[in-house]
């Protein structure tokens with residue numbers, strides 16, 4: 146196996162070299178380990194090791210329960226040794242399964258290329274530490290290949306590996322162990338696994354099939370976000386169309402505890418004004434994409450470079466994908482960054498990517514191949530690879546076979562390296578989130594509306610937007626008061642409008658604006674929508690102390706600048722942000738409420754009106770005609786402690802005034818009656834024509 150730690154994507158080369166040097170120098174000259182405190186392997190290495198061990202356990206044990214217990218035993222032992230953390234937990238199971246599939250495919254490729262024997266050497270290159278790893282140093286386990294000059298054969302290595310696992314099994318001191326403590330490892334499974342004669346690997350691996358491609362028919366791409374792509378897809382079983390968010394996982398995000406945050410939070414939410422979540426899962430991207438920019442780890446950087454990072458200065462933010470935080474210092478950003486841009490008229494926001502951290506392609510795990518190859522050619526040229534005082538690793542040609550176990554690549558493999566070894570797997574790992582499909586975002590609706598209206602809205606429309614806002618407030622109140630969450634990124638783009646019927650809970654009747662200019666006497670058709678809060682990528686619990694905002698001595702912010710409360714942008718106000726965390730959402734809602742009630746003509750006008758609003762200035766006509774709303778908006782933008790809560794806002798006369806709701810109710814009833822009227826008229830016409838026909 147090529148050295149996965151040499152990954153050019155997320156380590157600079159000198160750092161990688163140092164780490165590799167440390168790892169190599171841990172090996173002794175005679176194949177035994179020099180016990181040395183090492184840095185724990187990176188997440189991908191850990192996951193690869195665990196996926197391999199998990200597969201071995203599955204193969205060796207008769208029941209799923211015993212294989213799970215065996216795997217857990219080994220995993221706990223590795224954790225006690227400090228080699229892994231919680232990568233064996235169920236959270237990572239999908240990734241381990243994906244990695245197992247990829248290892249399996251690589252084995253098949255290796256077998257087809259007739260170099261399958263290479264893997265046996267690496268069974269002897271396992272690292273040593275206490276507990277589980279100390280087993281590996283037990284010379285007796287290597288009895289089948291104890292001739293140092295001889296390369297171990299494939300069956301030898303299977304025996305040795307079997308011995309190791311049996312050793313662990315028999316040394317188990319967990320009394321209720323349900324893995325087969327006293328029975329030896331089931332050899333046939335392992336032999337089959339490593340056997341070069343076995344071509345039917347499918348029988349031995351539960352390789353993950355693509356749920357996305359087997360269950361869904363992809364219809365169209367709905368949009369790109371900062372983290373991924375959203376597709377409209379039809380479920381083949383229920384025939385319903387859904388929105389599926391595909392988030393390519395970066396190597397760094399794999400190690401982030403926030404990796405599954407959005408799907409986990411969505412799964413717990415149940416409110417008419419919150420987007421409905423169905424399920425989420427992880428899988429390897431099922432098929433190659435035509436869009437070269439999408440998920441292509443190799444071209445991500447080019448894509449990023451080709452886009453402007455801060456072309457408009459408006460709402461632009463830089464996020465660190467791992468910490469989900471924004472980097473204010475563009476130049477020092479050293480990880481996955483996302484720049485949110487608004488176009489000139491705010492017709493849509495186009496996220497640009499800027500990264501030194503590409504998407505998590507399995508290929509990336511093995512992209513150290515080139516470096517390894519170079520490193521190997523150094524070995525090949527008889528030069529010492531590393532010359533540490535204590536544990537030098539030499540690969541002189543004449544001694545190569547004796548030091549087989551010390552080298553990261555075997556001499557036999559060297560010859561087969563002359564031809565291109567395929568990448569481990571080219572496809573990235575994606576997190577899929579299946580959500581209800583919504584008609585459009587509030588942002589799109591407002592952009593269309595603003596082509597029809599400018600400044601103060603007609604009174605009947607104001608009421609509709611007030612009602613719409615009250616629905617959003619209800620969703621926010623649920624998040625704050627029931628779920629103890631703070632959304633952190635409330636903005637028209639993250640509010641979805643889902644078509645509904647008049648009777649649906651939380652619905653509002655809104656005009657359906659076309660993109661074309663509107664003639665004043667032309668009636669605008671209206672439809673019922675339920676506003677739904679979506680995009681929970683930045684959501685945090687209210688008890689979160691905001692630690693992620695202070696990393697590496699820098700101050701990070703997550704959110705969108707236009708809607709960001711001042712305390713989110715300043716380190717000095719951090720304490721206030723923590724103390725009044727829900728006030729962050731209220732600030733964003735204050736700006737959103739103003740946008741709902743006061744259409745902007747141009748983007749410039751929007752920027753200037755919102756900047757004025759942040760200074761406490763509102764347009765004269767707005768102050769005159771809507772004084773109650775104006776003072777509410779200003780209070781929502783005041784200092785964090787003085788801002789009203791969502792529940793308090795809902796109790797103000799603006800929203801508690803039933804007239805607004807009643808108006809909406811009567812409009813809905815009128816609409817229903819008109820529809821009934823139309824269908825009765827149509828029925829009457831049919832009856833009349835039937836009567837005429839029968840009488841003639």
Ligand SMILES: Nc1ncnc2c1ncn2[C@@H]1O[C@H](COP(=O)(O)OP(=O)(O)OP(=O)(O)O)[C@@H](O)[C@H]1O
Nearest residue numbers: 367368369370371372373375388580581582583680
């Ligand atoms: N449930 C949905 N129904 C219909 N369209 C959706 C849905 N979810 C997302 N979209 C579309 O996909 C686009 C991207 O959504 P996504 O949530 O990934 O990112 P975003 O909110 O636009 O940006 P970011 O996540 O970076 O803040 C949205 O702008 C919207 O047009």
